[in-house]
Amino acid sequence: MDQIEQPEAAAEWARGGAREVAAAQAREEAEQRAHEEAERAREVHLTMDLCLRIGEMLLSSGAGAADVTATMRSVGDHLGLRGAEVDVTFTALSMSFQRSADEVPTLLVRHVQQRDIDYEDLTAVDHLVRDVLTDHVDLWTARTRMATIVSLGHAFPRWAVTIAWAVMAAAVGVFLGGGAVVSAVAAVAAVLIDRVQLLMSRRRLPFFYLQVAGGAIATLLAAAVAATPIEVDPSLVVTANIILLLAGIGLMGAVQDALTGFYLTSGARLIEAMMSTAGIIAGVGFGISIADGLGVPLGQLVPGKLGSISDLPAVLGGAAVSAAAFSVACYAPRRAVVPVALTTAAAALVSQVLTVGGFGRAAAAGAAAFFIGLVAYAVAGRVKVPPLVVAVPAIVPFLPGLSIYRGLTFLAEGGTVVSQGILALMTAISVAIALASGVILGEYLAQPVKREARRLENRLAGPRLVGPFRAMTRAERRAFKRSEQRPGD
Structure with missing residues (x-):
């Protein structure tokens, strides 16, 4: 009996040991799966956080909601979050991702804390996005670079920004035909305004x-x-500084959001623009009251007054310098300042030619904006900045801020000038729509034109004095076409 029971006990012990081994292996596999699942969830979280930080930087710098949404989706798709939902509003960005139908989706929300236009950080983020989409950096390197962009300072010191605002105000004085005295007073006022606003x-x-x-x-x-x-x-001095105060308002971004279907963000930006303009009107009215109380009457202050200027070089120079100074005040890279000035001067020439030809203000502004949008894409590619860095400063001299100011002032006075105020506001709306739609249409046409020109250049590659000295091979051409078809490239 003992000899019979002994093999059975040994077999039972072996089966027990096998069960323990199997159970241990199952535990190890479960722990491995849980660890892999946690790593995947962590990677999803970090990817969504990177996309939200990129979107926040773009939105706070004045980019349209459509551009922000497309950029976030492109980065998310490239890093593995295909099918992620992105929602962009004026104050918040949200992103959700669900890997399968039976899993709980992950949702992250990030609020926009500040809205300082910073083209230096915008350019750095744009380069980071391009490096991510071309596989030059991975998720972890991209997060490190994003943290570096946010934490670093600027190439320009803060006093240089104050000087840039002064130069812009003086150039606007020339653009309005005010002369040297008006430009000098406007520059001094710009310095005081910038320092006081910085303190506030x-x-x-x-x-x-x-x-x-x-x-x-x-x-x-x-x-x-x-x-x-x-x-x-005094009217010209006040007008020059009003353009300075209105330059940073995202009126074009509001119209762009309306044209691309983001009506909630567009309405919020329009309300912000109207509140900013109302603040200017209240400040001017407050200043007039103080001046009258001190016995220094200003006389009839004409809102949006223009001087008598007939010198075309002065108009073009004033527009170019004002746009370049605005780009410096917004920390645009140094390499973009001169191209911005040249683009603005050419657009001002287009506007002046159409105005002399009898076209209305909206038509002239729309044509100038179309030219800016058409040129900005190529210029931005040459100087390696986003097209927004070129387009927005070039648009500044054509903004309808004066019409908005004039219209609201006349409406506040009441009486017989109400109709003039309504007409001025309608003019401002038409000019704003013409500017935004012209820039967007120019961008739409510029992108396929550049692609076709690049393909033609590849086909005609032969004896050349500069650039590549050989045509692309068939494999290189296929790789180039695949890179063109990538989202967001």
Whole structure:
């Protein structure tokens, strides 16, 4: 009996050992699967966080909601989050991803904390996106570079931005036909406005009050100069600084969002633009009241007044310098400043030719914007910046801010000038739509034209004085076509 039971016990012990081994292996496999699942969930979370940070930087710098959505989706698709849902509004960005129908989706939301236009960071983020889409960097390197972009300072010191605003105000004075005195007073007012607004922004005051302070400073300085023997037109001084205050308002982005179907973001940006303009009107009115109380009357302050200027080089030079100074004030890369100035001068020439030819203001502005959009894509590719960095500063001299200011002022006065205010606002709306639609149409046409020109260049590659000295091989041409078809490239 003992000899019979002994083999059975040994077999039972062996089966027990095998079960323990199998159970241990199952535990190890379960732990491995759980670890892999946690790693995949962590990678999904980090990828979504990177996309949201990129979108926040683009949206805060004035990019359209459609561009932000397309960029986030391109980065997400390339890093493995295919089919992710992206939602962009004026104040928040959200991104959700569900790997399968039976899994709970992951949702991340990021709020836009500030809206400072920063073209240096925008350019760095644009280069980062291109490196991600071309597999030059992976997720971990991209996150490190994104953190570096956010934490680093600027190439321009802050006092250089103040000087840039002063140069812009002086150039706008020339553009309006105000002469040397108006340009000098406008430059001094711009310096005071920038320093006061910087101090107020550090106290976390809303942007409306910053605009009130800017309008009041411009009006009071114009009154102070008018009280001296110096001959100056206060209306032109105030007008030049109003353009300065309106330059950073995202009116074109609001119209672009409306044209691309993002009506919620477009409405929010329009309300922000109207509130900023209302702050300027309140500041100018406050300055007039103080000047009258001090016994320094300004006389009839004409909103949006233009001087008598007939010198075309002065108009083109004023537009070019004002756009270049605005790009410097927004920390655009140095290599983009001169191309921005040249593009703006050419667009101003187009606008002046159409104006002389009898076309209306909206038609002239639309043609200039179309030219800017058509050229900005190629210029931006040459200087390696996003087209937004070229297009927005070039649009600044053509913004309908003066019409908005004039219309709201007339509406506030009431009486017989209400109809003039309504007409001015309708003109401003038509000009804004013409500017935004012209730039977008120019961009749409410029992209396929550049692709066709690149293909033609590849076919005609032969004896050349500069550039590649051999034509692309068939394998290289197939790889090039695949790179062109990548999302967001």
